[in-house]
Amino acid sequence: MAELKQQVAIVTGASRGIGLAIATELSRAGAHVACVARGLEGAVAAAAGLRGEARGYACDVADSSACTELVKRVEEELGPIDILVNNAGVTRDNVLVRLKDEDWTTVLDTNLRGAFNLTRAVARGMMKRRSGRIINIASVVGLTGNRGQTNYAASKAGLVGFSKSAALELASRGVLVNVVAPGFIDTDMTAELGEDTRSELADQIPLGRIGSPGDIAGVVRFLAGPDSTYMTGQVLVVDGGMVMHG
C-alpha cells in the first residue's frame, strides 16, 4: 500500500491517541509525516515508530507564529506539504455556569484557532501547487451538543463551519477540505470515565463497542488518498452509528 508515496503530511496531536493512529496510517501508506504536539519528546517518539522520513516537532497550535514557523521548518526538512490533519484537541469540561474564562479560551484556541492557524499557513502553498488535502477532526458533540461541554461543542461546531467555508474558497485551486467527526473513541481523553460508564455508553452504540483510534485513521487515509477526489466540505461521522441524521 503506497497510495501516499512521497507525500508530506502534518498531523497535529500525533503523540498519542487518534493523532498517533492517523500518523501511523499515513506513514504506512507511504507519506512522510511531521508529528506535532506541544511536548517534543512525545512527538519525536511518535515519529520514531513510523516509516519513511517521519519527524517530530514541538508546536502549540494555538500559537499563530509558532504555526507559521512550523510549516516553514517542515517544508525545509520534508518538502512541500500535501496533507494537513488538524487533530490536536483538548477538553475542559464543566457545566456552563461553572465554566471559567480560561476553560473557554483554552479549548477554543486549541481546537478551533489551532486549525485556522495551520490551515492558513499551508493554504497558499497548496493553492499554488493546485493540490492539497486538509482534514479536520471535529466530534459528534459539535453536531448534537453535550451537557458539560459547551466550550468543546462550540469549538467542534465552529470547525465544521470553518471547514465548509475553507472548502468553498479553496475548491477551485484543487484543495479539498473535509471533516471527520468521531463518536466515542478509546484514548486518554476518554480514559477517565469509569468502566460502568464506558459499558453503558457502548450499549448505546449500534455497533456495540467504543471506537478505536484506528477506526478514525482509516477514514482519514481515505480522505487524504487517491480514492477521494470528488468530496469537499463534507462531514464524515465515524461513531458506530451513535448519531444518525435524516
Ligand code: NAP
Ligand atoms: P488525546 O489522547 O488527549 O491526545 C491529544 C493530542 O493533542 C496529544 O498528542 C497532545 O499532545 C496534542 N495536543 C493537545 N493540545 C495541543 C496543542 N495546543 N498544540 C499541539 N498539540 C496539542 O486526544 P484524542 O482522544 O486522541 O483526540 C484527538 C482529537 O479527536 C481531538 O481533536 C478530539 O477533540 C477529537 N475527538 C476525540 C474523541 C474521543 O472520544 N477520544 C471523540 C471525538 C473527537 P501534547 O499534550 O504533547 O500537546
